[in-house]
Amino acid sequence: MQLNVQDLLRSGAEITDQALERLLPSPDTLPHSIHRAMRHSTFAGGKRLRPILAMEAARMTAGTGEIPAGAADLGAAIEMLHTYSLIHDDLPALDNDDLRRGKPTCHVAFGEAIAILAGDALQTLAFQTIASLPTPPATTVAILREISLAVGTGVGPNSPLPPGMIGGQVVDIESEGKQPTAELVESIHRAKTGALITTSIVSGGLYGIASHSASENTIERLRTFGEKAGLAFQIVDDVLDMTQSSEELGKTAGKDTASVKATWPAIYGIDQSRKDAAELIADAFAALEPFGQQADALKALANYLVERKH
Amino acid sequence: MQLNVQDLLRSGAEITDQALERLLPSPDTLPHSIHRAMRHSTFAGGKRLRPILAMEAARMTAGTGEIPAGAADLGAAIEMLHTYSLIHDDLPALDNDDLRRGKPTCHVAFGEAIAILAGDALQTLAFQTIASLPTPPATTVAILREISLAVGTGVGPNSPLPPGMIGGQVVDIESEGKQPTAELVESIHRAKTGALITTSIVSGGLYGIASHSASENTIERLRTFGEKAGLAFQIVDDVLDMTQSSEELGKTAGKDTASVKATWPAIYGIDQSRKDAAELIADAFAALEPFGQQADALKALANYLVERKH
Numbered sequence: 001m002q003l004n005v006q007d008l009l010r011s012g013a014e015i016t017d018q019a020l021e022r023l024l025p026s027p028d029t030l031p032h033s034i035h036r037a038m039r040h041s042t043f044a045g046g047k048r049l050r051p052i053l054a055m056e057a058a059r060m061t062a063g064t065g066e067i068p069a070g071a072a073d074l075g076a077a078i079e080m081l082h083t084y085s086l087i088h089d090d091l092p093a094l095d096n097d098d099l100r101r102g103k104p105t106c107h108v109a110f111g112e113a114i115a116i117l118a119g120d121a122l123q124t125l126a127f128q129t130i131a132s133l134p135t136p137p138a139t140t141v142a143i144l145r146e147i148s149l150a151v152g153t154g155v156g157p158n159s160p161l162p163p164g165m166i167g168g169q170v171v172d173i174e175s176e177g178k179q180p181t182a183e184l185v186e187s188i189h190r191a192k193t194g195a196l197i198t199t200s201i202v203s204g205g206l207y208g209i210a211s212h213s214a215s216e217n218t219i220e221r222l223r224t225f226g227e228k229a230g231l232a233f234q235i236v237d238d239v240l241d242m243t244q245s246s247e248e249l250g251k252t253a254g255k256d257t258a259s260v261k262a263t264w265p266a267i268y269g270i271d272q273s274r275k276d277a278a279e280l281i282a283d284a285f286a287a288l289e290p291f292g293q294q295a296d297a298l299k300a301l302a303n304y305l306v307e308r309k310h
Numbered sequence: 311m312q313l314n315v316q317d318l319l320r321s322g323a324e325i326t327d328q329a330l331e332r333l334l335p336s337p338d339t340l341p342h343s344i345h346r347a348m349r350h351s352t353f354a355g356g357k358r359l360r361p362i363l364a365m366e367a368a369r370m371t372a373g374t375g376e377i378p379a380g381a382a383d384l385g386a387a388i389e390m391l392h393t394y395s396l397i398h399d400d401l402p403a404l405d406n407d408d409l410r411r412g413k414p415t416c417h418v419a420f421g422e423a424i425a426i427l428a429g430d431a432l433q434t435l436a437f438q439t440i441a442s443l444p445t446p447p448a449t450t451v452a453i454l455r456e457i458s459l460a461v462g463t464g465v466g467p468n469s470p471l472p473p474g475m476i477g478g479q480v481v482d483i484e485s486e487g488k489q490p491t492a493e494l495v496e497s498i499h500r501a502k503t504g505a506l507i508t509t510s511i512v513s514g515g516l517y518g519i520a521s522h523s524a525s526e527n528t529i530e531r532l533r534t535f536g537e538k539a540g541l542a543f544q545i546v547d548d549v550l551d552m553t554q555s556s557e558e559l560g561k562t563a564g565k566d567t568a569s570v571k572a573t574w575p576a577i578y579g580i581d582q583s584r585k586d587a588a589e590l591i592a593d594a595f596a597a598l599e600p601f602g603q604q605a606d607a608l609k610a611l612a613n614y615l616v617e618r619k620h
Contacts, residue, residue: 123433
């Protein structure tokens with residue numbers, strides 16, 4: 001297979017969008033407001049990185065060279081969780097953002113009440129979607145456990161819970177204005193962004209091996225890959241936020257610096273941050289070594305994550 | 311079995327509280343704020359009606375006379391969903407309530423940002439809890455599907471989705487100040503309150519029959535019971551809101567009337583509303599007729615729901 005990461009991204013986004021189009025209630029379903037709000041934010045131009053990672057992990061563990069049938073629905077469920085978190089993060093009580101990817105955020109377009117409920121409903125729809133996956137029930141339950149923990153409240157090295165998206169968001173809010181430490185930044189990144197990226201890869205891996213015998217080892221290797229690549233992704237995001245203009249990013253650049261948010265370059269500087277990201281990607285690649293060429297797509301995506309310019 | 315509904319309620323609430331105490335992260339788990347906020351609202355004095363209905367439905371379909379082991383965790387998951395919906399309903403952008411059961415609401419005690427995220431996290435924790443139920447995986451997936459649809463966006467007789475809690479909440483907000491019609495009020499009640507009550511009974515029924523062979527018919531009878539009893543419950547709630555003082559209710563009485571909210575007595579008057587509730591309960595009882603004495607506990611609970619004074 002000749003790999004072209006742009007093709008992977010384009011076709012993965014297309015498959016994801018088709019699944020989302022089918023799974024989200026139509027804009028003419030009553031009550032209109034919430035279904036339109038859910039669609040407004042879901043179809044606001046996301047790159048579908050998490051679904052693509054899930055589908056490529058499923059392709060790798062399935063070992064057939066093809067994305068297994070129905071894996072796009074798993075990807076769509078993960079994208080719904082990502083979108084719900086963005087809608088709630090943008091609310092006036094949280095980050096108070098008016099623009100996201102150059103478009104009005106959900107509460108600007110539909111009002112705060114509907115934005116809160118649209119976020120709630122996207123979380124719910126993600127779990128409805130998982131309930132209808134064509135995987136064997138034991139695999140569906142394993143995916144449910146994996147994903148529900150990844151969007152939960154765990155944070156930090158001493159937590160009894162694994163890192164979770166909501167936990168990372170709470171710590172991020174509460175650390176604003178305080179002098180960030182290296183440990184804090186890493187905790188936030190691992191929970192707020194890393195957990196959902198990691199679970200995309202791990203749940204995709206579970207999906208792909210559903211009909212195979214697979215070792216625990218496969219999942220642990222995917223988890224390591226996800227954790228390293230996810231952290232690298234967030235470091236690059238922080239660096240881009242400091243070095244690019246708002247126009248290139250499609251959001252307000254430098255906002256993190258302005259409010260003394262906990263970011264990697266704020267601690268280590270931009271050059272060291274770039275080096276750290278490259279080193280994490282090398283570690284991520286090492287975890288996939290036993291998979292040989294089957295891992296090429298995931299590796300190409302990880303490279304893309306750290307080399308992108310916006 | 312000599313049935314005493316007060317004993318059922320007391321012991322059911324106790325078992326639920328023990329499960330919630332075990333399942334919710336401790337108040338000393340970092341980040342403290344969100345875990346304390348989740349506990350603040352979860353342990354604010356709810357009667358645990360939904361978990362008790364789930365556990366009694368499980369007892370009935372199990373047919374052993376006992377609540378099956380682990381059914382309290384299912385009940386706790388449902389109570390988490392109920393609590394999440396209350397936290398978000400109370401927010402300034404929605405109902406803007408400062409008090410709930412005589413205590414400060416979540417956003418008053420912890421701020422809006424943490425209240426939004428605590429609601430999100432309770433929804434997530436509910437699905438984490440379902441993922442860990444001891445039921446066979448196929449039953450767990452059936453329960454997941456049932457519950458996730460019940461807290462979704464469906465509403466009204468022509469919806470492609472079954473009635474769902476969020477859908478009811480949206481229609482309730484959007485109908486404020488408009489002259490309510492009978493059809494509208496029934497749609498809101500079936501979705502906003504009825505769906506979660508019905509799913510408590512249906513998912514409890516699924517839990518109890520997990521290790522038995524059960525007919526579709528059993529689940530359909532439980533669904534009918536849940537729909538009728540749930541609607542009766544909400545009608546009685548509306549009537550109490552119009553006839554009782556704030557002190558007796560532990561919340562601001564008459565608020566629904568003041569803002570011309572869609573309620574049953576606003577359409578039919580108080581006397582007819584009471585008659586309707588009694589008739590719905592009679593229909594609900596008829597659905598359970600084949601279960602004989604095994605249904606006594608669910609019937610006693612339904613009676614309690616319409617005869618309560620607060």
